Amino acid sequence: MQRSSSGKRDATTSLVDRVAQIMNLFDSPGTLLYLDEVVARTGLPRSSTHRILNQLHDAGLLHHRPDGYCVASSPLPLTRMVDHSQLRGVAAPTLERLHADTALVVHLGVLVGADVVYLDKVSSGQGVVVPTRVGGHTPAHASALGKAMLSQIPAESVDAIVADPLRKCTPATIADLSMLHQELAQIRSRHGLAYDNEELTVGLSSVAAPIRTADGEGAGLSLTGAVPVGHLQNTAPFVLRAARDISERLGRIATRSAPGPAEPPSVTDDMLSRVLRTLSSDDWV
DSSP states (O other), X not given: OHHHHHHHHHHHHHHHHHHHHHHHTTOSTTOOBOHHHHHHHXXXXXXXXXXXXXXXXXXXXXXXXXXXXXXXXXXXOGGGHHHHHHHHHHHHHHHHHHHHHHOSEEEEEXXXXXXXXXXXXXXXXXXXXXXXXXXXXXXXXXXXXXXXXXXXSOHHHHHHHSOSSOOOSSTTSOOOHHHHHHHHHHHHHTXXXXXXXXXXXXXXXXXXXXXXXXXXXXXXXEEEESSOGGGGGGGHHHHHHHHHHHHHHHHHHHHOSSOOOOXXXXXXXXXXXXXXXXXXXXXXX
């Protein structure tokens, strides 16, 4: 037993050493390294190095760009936490109501560079698993939530933050910048309403809408579930109204000189809420 425990500690130490070796290569600001450069400088096996780099990317510590790996900036800078807290507080009742009405997973996110950073997630903890977490991030071009937010910025700004070719998360992910621009144009024609059809995760589809914040930061909310994307169209009015309601309340807070009592969410009013609640999931889907 002692040998087994020691072996586990040795394996763990070895992994930590490898991660430390790799991260130490990025000590200098602006360092960009290809996989082969990391392998050459550390002397680690290529397969192990590739796996560790991918894990560091998924953990948000490194960013993988077409011109190499670099240190990722913090997904939630401390200086922006107050604004995010206000957004979360205003949106929370609406997110809960949307989840109660639809039984789908509800996300609240902001656009940070070319990524979606999740500020809140409401789910029942049962049924289909949606592999996202609060504080985590995913490529904006690969999800309805990200595309809804990208559609609200000028095309030249999209070009500046999204690197071409685009990272593919699934076979359905948009991988060409010109195709992304075509998709964003369609989303703008739908007032920001966006869909993704297994583009971020195989087996999951989403519908999303952008939220206008007082400081102009890109934000949005989405519904996600293991349903065909066409079936989510019936929830589109609820998503748009939810985003509009949150935007309006944020605007009133920004112009109000003194804080007032919290306003109840009006996104899914009692009549619309009752409609969803009286239908079976198969009916509204």
